[in-house]
Every structure is written in structure tokens, then in C-alpha cells.
Amino acid sequence: MATGSTLDDRIAAVRRFNRFYTREIGFLHEHLHDSGFVLSEARVLYELAQCGETTATELRRRTGIDAGYLSRLLRRFEERGLVARRASPDDGRRSLLSLTEQGRETFAGLDAAARREAGALIAPLTEDAQEQLVTAMAALENALGAGRLDPARIVLRDPRPGDFGWIVARHGALYAEEYGWDATFEGLVAQVISDIVQNFDPARERVWIADHDGIRLGSICLVRQSDEVAKLRLLFVEPAARGLGLGRRLVAECIAFARAAGYARITLWTNDVLTTARVIYAKAGFRLVAAEPRRNFGKDLVSETWELDL
Incomplete structure (x- = not known):
């Protein structure tokens, strides 16, 4: 818009x-x-x-x-x-x-x-x-x-040229529209993507783009935090694709890859206002291990850490 x-x-x-x-x-x-x-x-x-x-x-x-x-x-x-x-x-x-x-x-x-x-x-x-x-x-x-x-026509694929910029732009635009977050959030997403691109290890890291007939509907990243721990980052689903189970599918893909890559645990960071994502994490077996009130992205939020033992 x-x-x-x-x-x-x-x-x-x-x-x-x-x-x-x-x-x-x-x-x-x-x-x-x-x-x-x-x-x-x-x-x-x-x-x-x-x-x-x-x-x-x-x-x-x-x-x-x-x-x-x-x-x-x-x-x-x-x-x-x-x-x-x-x-x-x-x-x-x-x-x-x-x-x-x-x-x-x-x-x-x-x-x-x-x-x-x-x-x-x-x-x-x-x-x-x-x-x-x-x-x-x-x-x-x-x-x-x-x-x-059609959920059956949504494929999870590797990123192509332009996809990383799309992840940054859509996070910035949608979180500003839906939650009123300021530009510091878009800057954080840009930094995360930059780190992934600069240090990517294909054996232990993945980025997935949810694609419906050439249209990007969502994304998720799994990155190495240590030899034992992977970090789930930047789960995103376009509003038009919500309710199709796409968020659960992206998280499940991350978990399956982390197990196959030999990680012992997955961690993630989120905020309390992201209620739909929190439900997805809980149903996938993640547990909330830490919460702290913080001023982030121009808002008073509760920062949360969740973990899943594999």
C-alpha cells in the first residue's frame, strides 16, 4: 500500500x-x-x-x-x-x-x-x-x-535473486502496518539477512521461500548458533496465505532439517504480541524458557526465548 x-x-x-x-x-x-x-x-x-x-x-x-x-x-x-x-x-x-x-x-x-x-x-x-x-x-x-x-500448489523452495530483499521489505512493511513497529525492526531483519548471506553454511543452514505459482507467500530461516544449537529466524506468512497451515509447515520443515543436520536443540526469539506465531511454536513442541519486558521497535514488548529439544 x-x-x-x-x-x-x-x-x-x-x-x-x-x-x-x-x-x-x-x-x-x-x-x-x-x-x-x-x-x-x-x-x-x-x-x-x-x-x-x-x-x-x-x-x-x-x-x-x-x-x-x-x-x-x-x-x-x-x-x-x-x-x-x-x-x-x-x-x-x-x-x-x-x-x-x-x-x-x-x-x-x-x-x-x-x-x-x-x-x-x-x-x-x-x-x-x-x-x-x-x-x-x-x-x-x-x-x-x-x-x-491452493495449499497443494505452495512449494517450499530455496531463495532466488531478489528473495532476500523481499524478506526484509515485507517484514518492515507488514510489522509496521499490523503492530506499529518502527524502522529499527526492518534494520534488524536486514542485519539478520546480511549475516545469513555472508556466512551461509549450506550443510547446516537453510532458508525457505513459500511459493505459490511464482508468488512469494512466506519464509523462514534456520541458522547455526553453535555445533549443538540451531536458531529459527524470520518466520513470515503473508496475510493472504494465513489460515492455510503454512506457518506450521514452515516450522516443521525447519525442525526436520535441524534433526537431519545433527543439532540437539533449536532456539528462537520472539515477542509476546506475535500470538499466532507463539501458538505455532507451542504446538510444534517448543517451550518458553525466558521472558523479559523490553522497549523494542518503538513499543513496550515482552521479549521471549523459546527452545525445542530434538
């Missing part, structure tokens, strides 16, 4: 992007890809091509098209020989819809045209710029459809 922006500012920014996007993609043209099909018609053909055979109810769910309009559209497709309808063998009251051979050929032409237009749109960009664009588009998709995140 831009610093100092108002709700009206953000609404105006969304509308400005919509105008830009519809102009660049060509949504304002009467027919999509000069095909004779409008956008809603092309979308229905696309969904039928992906589903193979489906019902009108499922098409409404996948497209969001009004039931009456969808019914008329499907009737036109049947009349043109693009869609076939048959009674469901499980329920004779239900109809199953699918593309005919002519419908599949028509969709193939639309799909090829769409690929050409998308390719022409990004062709002037460098490969790095194309990657940035795809990442930004995925971020937009996930932000607006956060409830549709």
Missing part, C-alpha cells in the same frame, strides 16, 4: 490500471482477436475446451456469466454446430455439454490468435522484464483471489 494514499487514491489507481489494461489487451474491440466472437463467447469456448464435458451450472460457476445470457449463448453455439448436448447417464434431467469437432477447430483458431497477440504484447520486453511482468500479474491474481489459494 502506498504510503499516505487514501481510499479514493487507491480506487483511482485501480480504475486507471483498468483503462490501461483494456486498451492494451484490446478488450474494447467489438470482436476478440478479429474472430467474430465477443469476449464472453470466447471464454465459454475456452472453458468447454478445458473441461471436455460439463454442465451449464458448472460453466456459470467458472465464468460468472448470467444464467439467462449463458443459456442463449449456448443455444446459438448449438445452432452453429459448435456445441453438442446429451443427457447425463447419471441424471436424465441434466444435460452434458461439449465442443463438437467444428467447435474444437474454432477454439484452436481462437487460442492460436490469443497466443500470437500475447506474444506480440511482450515481445518488445527483455526476458527479465517479461519475468517481472508475469510475477506482477500473478501477484495481482493472488491478491484479488486470495480465497482461492
Whole structure:
């Protein structure tokens, strides 16, 4: 969220992007890809091509098209020989819809045209710029459809260029927004990351990035404190990914790695206000071993140390 922006500012920014996007993609043209099909018609053909055979109810769910309009559209497709309808063998009251051979050929032409237009749109960009664009588009998709995140598609991977900077930036921004912590916290995270990068021991240390189709949703680090003790650091889960068990999964990954690396104990440092993280630590078997009131990050907090014997 831009610093100092108002709700009206953000609404105006969304509308400005919509105008830009519809102009660049060509949504304002009467027919999509000069095909004779409008956008809603092309979308229905696309969904039928992906589903193979489906019902009108499922098409409404996948497209969001009004039931009456969808019914008329499907009737036109049947009349043109693009869609076939048959009674469901499980329920004779239900109809199953699918593309005919002519419908599949028509969709193939639309799909090829769409690929050409998308390719022409990004062709002037460098490969790095194309990657940035795809990442930004995925971020937009996930932000607006956060409830549709699929836990099964979240992978825990090693860091790539840019990930360490992201860890610092997201910690700084989110903890300021949610807890009112000042810039000294972001500075601490930057120092922790700097130490990890400068002194990294891949045999006994790891950093994990939680990734959903190219979008970073969380992170955690395990670093060597001594030959016997590992330290868990910088557990972070994006708000959009909370409630999916991702925090527990990241902590479990740390514990498994620490055991395999031969550590006898894991320690971590946190603060009392981080209630969700504290619950995760407790359920993973960590125990609170020390607590001390402290002034940290511009707030009066209770600093805590937790430990887990492996």
C-alpha cells in the first residue's frame, strides 16, 4: 500500500490500471482477436475446451456469466454446430455439454490468435522484464483471489535473486502496518539477512521461500548458533496465505532439517504480541524458557526465548 494514499487514491489507481489494461489487451474491440466472437463467447469456448464435458451450472460457476445470457449463448453455439448436448447417464434431467469437432477447430483458431497477440504484447520486453511482468500479474491474481489459494500448489523452495530483499521489505512493511513497529525492526531483519548471506553454511543452514505459482507467500530461516544449537529466524506468512497451515509447515520443515543436520536443540526469539506465531511454536513442541519486558521497535514488548529439544 502506498504510503499516505487514501481510499479514493487507491480506487483511482485501480480504475486507471483498468483503462490501461483494456486498451492494451484490446478488450474494447467489438470482436476478440478479429474472430467474430465477443469476449464472453470466447471464454465459454475456452472453458468447454478445458473441461471436455460439463454442465451449464458448472460453466456459470467458472465464468460468472448470467444464467439467462449463458443459456442463449449456448443455444446459438448449438445452432452453429459448435456445441453438442446429451443427457447425463447419471441424471436424465441434466444435460452434458461439449465442443463438437467444428467447435474444437474454432477454439484452436481462437487460442492460436490469443497466443500470437500475447506474444506480440511482450515481445518488445527483455526476458527479465517479461519475468517481472508475469510475477506482477500473478501477484495481482493472488491478491484479488486470495480465497482461492491452493495449499497443494505452495512449494517450499530455496531463495532466488531478489528473495532476500523481499524478506526484509515485507517484514518492515507488514510489522509496521499490523503492530506499529518502527524502522529499527526492518534494520534488524536486514542485519539478520546480511549475516545469513555472508556466512551461509549450506550443510547446516537453510532458508525457505513459500511459493505459490511464482508468488512469494512466506519464509523462514534456520541458522547455526553453535555445533549443538540451531536458531529459527524470520518466520513470515503473508496475510493472504494465513489460515492455510503454512506457518506450521514452515516450522516443521525447519525442525526436520535441524534433526537431519545433527543439532540437539533449536532456539528462537520472539515477542509476546506475535500470538499466532507463539501458538505455532507451542504446538510444534517448543517451550518458553525466558521472558523479559523490553522497549523494542518503538513499543513496550515482552521479549521471549523459546527452545525445542530434538
